[in-house]
Amino acid sequence: MNLFDATLPNFLGGLAVLVLASFVTWVIRRGPRVRRYTLLNSATPEGSPVLHLTTLRAGTIIRRDVGRGMERFELTKVQMPDGTYAAEPMDRYV
Structure with a gap:
């Protein structure tokens, strides 16, 4: 051997x-990773940004009630300075 x-x-x-x-x-x-998204141009009655927690991937379209009724937001890969990711409103720019 x-x-x-x-x-x-x-x-x-x-x-x-x-x-x-x-x-x-x-x-x-x-x-799946849980990501925290800031819904751009949306605020709570107290004035703080509206946040959304999800495991959905970037490019997904979600619907949320942000005080003016249901709106659609597209989840993006853009990371903001506070560590959250941006969710771009879709219905406001039409």
């Missing part, structure tokens, strides 16, 4: 652990 035959099981075991750890990390990162 040479050195290669003696170390092969340890090498294959380490490789299997590495592949498994990489797969688990990939699955965890793929999972």
